[in-house]
Amino acid sequence: MLRLFIAVDLPAELRPAIAHLCQGIGGARWTRPEQLHITLRFLGDTPEDRLGDIRTRLRAVRVPRFELALRGTGVFPPAGARKPARVLWLGFDPPEPLRALKDAVDGVLGTDLETAKRGFSPHLTLARFPTRPRHDLDRFLAEHAGFDGGRFVVSDFHLYRSTLRPEGALHEIAESYSLLA
Numbered sequence: 652m653l654r655l656f657i658a659v660d661l662p663a664e665l666r667p668a669i670a671h672l673c674q675g676i677g678g679a680r681w682t683r684p685e686q687l688h689i690t691l692r693f694l695g696d697t698p699e700d701r702l703g704d705i706r707t708r709l710r711a712v713r714v715p716r717f718e719l720a721l722r723g724t725g726v727f728p729p730a731g732a733r734k735p736a737r738v739l740w741l742g743f744d745p746p747e748p749l750r751a752l753k754d755a756v757d758g759v760l761g762t763d764l765e766t767a768k769r770g771f772s773p774h775l776t777l778a779r780f781p782t783r784p785r786h787d788l789d790r791f792l793a794e795h796a797g798f799d800g801g802r803f804v805v806s807d808f809h810l811y812r813s814t815l816r817p818e819g820a821l822h823e824i825a826e827s828y829s830l831l832a
Contacts, residue, residue, distance in 0.1 A: 652696040653696070653698075653702060654695060654696055654697070655695070655812055656695075657691045657692045657709070657808060657810055657811070658808065659688065659809075660689075661687040661803075662803045665800055665801060666685075666687055667684070668801075669721070672741075672777060672795065675790075676785070676791050677784075677785045679784065680778060680781060681777065682777055686819075686820070688822070689774070691749070691752060691771075692753065692756055705760065705810065706810065708760055712752075712808075713755065714751060716806045716830045716832060717748035718748075718803070719749070719805055720743065720800070721741050721743060721798070721803075722741075722799055723744075724739065724740065724777075724791070724792055724796060724798055725739075726738060727772070730792070736788060737780055738778070738780070739778040740774035741774065741800065743775075750771060752830075753773075807830055808828050809824045809828070810826045811823065811824060
């Protein structure tokens with residue numbers, strides 16, 4: 652079985668500014684800078700014999716390049732929910748082009764590969780919280796609510812293979828797909 656996901660990478664020039672944010676919350680498991688990406692779809696454990704079909708289907712995605720800006724912070728579940736925050740994220744402006752790309756990916760793959768169909772909230776995961784986050788999270792959210800990480804062009808997306816290891820997951824590009832110019 653292969654553990655697969657489809658994602659857009661964050662440009663290398665933006666990674667240092669994002670990595671600089673990744674501190675100051677006790678108990679947070681911060682995303683390593685080299686693994687910062689926007690997950691479009693998590694395929695999970697996939698039989699190896701499906702890989703060729705997935706690659707072929709993803710080549711049929713026809714979406715134009717688009718520009719995004721990293722803006723604002725938030726948590727899942729949202730602040731005020733009954734459950735404690737589990738994920739700290741950065742948002743995008745505008746999110747619609749990412750939704751269109753996700754819809755195109757879903758259109759060529761169908762929903763047979765997902766274990767559950769969930770809504771899509773475009774975000775960049777900064778940290779995960781294995782236990783209830785401390786009050787540091789409220790301070791972080793207040794300090795970075797107006798975060799503006801700059802604009803960038805999304806010109807491609809990738810099919811990733813993820814290998815779980817004791818020191819953290821290893822993400823390797825299985826294939827890349829260019830968006831329309």
